[in-house]
Amino acid sequence: MSFSSRRRNYLLTPHRRDGLIESMKSMLMHSFVLDALETTGADTFSHFEQLIDEHRQMTNELVTELNPNSAPGVATVASANLVVPSRLKQLIPGVGTFYTRLPLRKAFEAYNAKYGVTKRKYICISFNEIRQILNLAQVIAMIHPYSEGAPSDEDRSPLTAGSNVAQSVADSRALQAWASETPREDGDGEGSHKRKGSEGSLISNGSNSSPRPHVTERRERSESCAIEEGLSLLEGGFKGPKLLCFDGDQTLYSDGANFEQSPKLAKYLYLLLKHGATIAVVTAAGYEYQSAKYELRLSGLLAYFKERGLGEEQCSRFYIFGGECNYLLRLGADFKLNAVREDGPGGWMVTTKYISDSPGNWREGEVKSVLDKAERCFNACMKDQNMRARIIRKRRSVGMIPRVDEKLTREALDEAVLRIQTELENSKINLPFCAFNGGRDAWVDVGNKRVGVQVLQSYLGIPPEETLHIGDQFLNTGNDFAARTVCPCVWITSPEETTYILKTILRFAGIPLTALAPMSDGGNTESKTSRVDFDEAGRRTTIMDVYTGEIIKRPSLGS
Numbered sequence: 001m002s003f004s005s006r007r008r009n010y011l012l013t014p015h016r017r018d019g020l021i022e023s024m025k026s027m028l029m030h031s032f033v034l035d036a037l038e039t040t041g042a043d044t045f046s047h048f049e050q051l052i053d054e055h056r057q058m059t060n061e062l063v064t065e066l067n068p069n070s071a072p073g074v075a076t077v078a079s080a081n082l083v084v085p086s087r088l089k090q091l092i093p094g095v096g097t098f099y100t101r102l103p104l105r106k107a108f109e110a111y112n113a114k115y116g117v118t119k120r121k122y123i124c125i126s127f128n129e130i131r132q133i134l135n136l137a138q139v140i141a142m143i144h145p146y147s148e149g150a151p152s153d154e155d156r157s158p159l160t161a162g163s164n165v166a167q168s169v170a171d172s173r174a175l176q177a178w179a180s181e182t183p184r185e186d187g188d189g190e191g192s193h194k195r196k197g198s199e200g201s202l203i204s205n206g207s208n209s210s211p212r213p214h215v216t217e218r219r220e221r222s223e224s225c226a227i228e229e230g231l232s233l234l235e236g237g238f239k240g241p242k243l244l245c246f247d248g249d250q251t252l253y254s255d256g257a258n259f260e261q262s263p264k265l266a267k268y269l270y271l272l273l274k275h276g277a278t279i280a281v282v283t284a285a286g287y288e289y290q291s292a293k294y295e296l297r298l299s300g301l302l303a304y305f306k307e308r309g310l311g312e313e314q315c316s317r318f319y320i321f322g323g324e325c326n327y328l329l330r331l332g333a334d335f336k337l338n339a340v341r342e343d344g345p346g347g348w349m350v351t352t353k354y355i356s357d358s359p360g361n362w363r364e365g366e367v368k369s370v371l372d373k374a375e376r377c378f379n380a381c382m383k384d385q386n387m388r389a390r391i392i393r394k395r396r397s398v399g400m401i402p403r404v405d406e407k408l409t410r411e412a413l414d415e416a417v418l419r420i421q422t423e424l425e426n427s428k429i430n431l432p433f434c435a436f437n438g439g440r441d442a443w444v445d446v447g448n449k450r451v452g453v454q455v456l457q458s459y460l461g462i463p464p465e466e467t468l469h470i471g472d473q474f475l476n477t478g479n480d481f482a483a484r485t486v487c488p489c490v491w492i493t494s495p496e497e498t499t500y501i502l503k504t505i506l507r508f509a510g511i512p513l514t515a516l517a518p519m520s521d522g523g524n525t526e527s528k529t530s531r532v533d534f535d536e537a538g539r540r541t542t543i544m545d546v547y548t549g550e551i552i553k554r555p556s557l558g559s
Helices: 003-008 019-033 037-066 077-081 087-091 104-115 127-143 158-180 213-232 263-274 291-297 299-307 364-384 410-426 449-460 481-485 495-508
Strands: 243-246 278-282 318-322 327-331 337-339 389-393 397-402 433-437 442-446 467-471 489-491 542-544 551-553
Touching: 019 037, 019 127, 037 087, 037 104, 104 127, 104 158, 127 489, 127 495, 158 495, 243 449, 263 278, 263 299, 263 495, 278 449, 291 299, 291 337, 291 542, 318 449, 364 389, 364 397, 364 410, 364 433, 364 442, 410 433, 410 442, 449 467, 449 481
Parallel strands: 243 278, 243 467, 278 318, 467 489
Antiparallel strands: 318 327, 327 337, 389 397, 397 442, 433 442, 542 551
């Protein structure tokens, strides 16, 4: 679509829609209008589950035909570029690759048991609710994967069949426990963080009252210990995604803020590291290799790791990829972030050069050309729309940010992003790039999260089907959108939803419901130890401009 036709058909451009969710919503709307959602809703999700299975099977057959050495039944990153003549592809032309099967019916039934969406008479199932059902299905698939061509119960040996029956019973019990839990505030309600309400959130609003600080400390420590005890009893260790990648803003912390007010989220990340998972924060924030600036953004999380005594090997499985795919850092035993070597033996750029889009293959002249074109587009948008903004140019990115005490509208930012996407696509740029609306600003990065996640998978030796990316920007003007082509994804809208997703992952991995629920403080005589102060940010005298990375000194309260 040319720029002029895109402009004429702005309302037809699905830059604020998701094809799969919209198609599901449209089909479910018919059932709702006919007052048949209760009897046909689960069947609709079964239908889409079958379409996805067919799409995956055809994708894998094409991959095997083109590359006979590929593993059977497993989609590869290369399959993202294949044209698959499936029914799902015909229904939704923009649909991508599915790296796991999705138990959509099972997820819908559990979600409906918890929220009673089929009992509603006036409000049809919403976009957000379908998004959350897809998230739940993806989490189930990551914890207990199942593949095409699995033998039937008749073909299995008695021992194998019994094992699968036991697993099915365990899965059902986990879903029943999830569905039977009373909806409440499962985010950072115990800390000082005030959650933002969102339509159809997995997390229901709880009471505004907060427990007393000493009660909260005892509860959180008791809960952590209970979860750890439960995890330590898991046969064979933690059974979940091997690599969890996270966006930063609005996923781990509020947009433009730092990780300072989420003790529960910090606890769940700590538990994942403690039991074998690798965690990577793949963020657009690009401060090159100035590790202190990344540490400031993650200050509360790193302080929590230190307070809980995370081991050296566990620390070494925590990464941050700045600039989406440009600056790789790893956590050391001293709880400081250190740059991972780029060149030389074992360097991350050297070992991933076989990936055509890897940063190790970029030429600085091409990088400059991308940024020059993007900067010109930003300047034209500012002039055309009278935007009170300014341009920031970095080594691998260029951004348009609001002036002090000004705001930029969503429409103006989307216009800038769509203009730049069209300009760069028509310029036959050879480098990967990401033009995205950050909510308050717009940026163009050389590279994107597809490259970032793919480089991590290659560097760490973790396949796509064992990787999970969690982020909030999966529309085509967002910077998580590209990650869909290289791994399964979970689409959240806030740090509170991220907290709930991680809690669900831990629960489905085998943690009893009682271990994840807040513990009673009655009779708790646990001695008080040092605790992370998640309110420390309010007393800081050093803050940072998240746009530029500039360190700003502000007067202390006593001056």
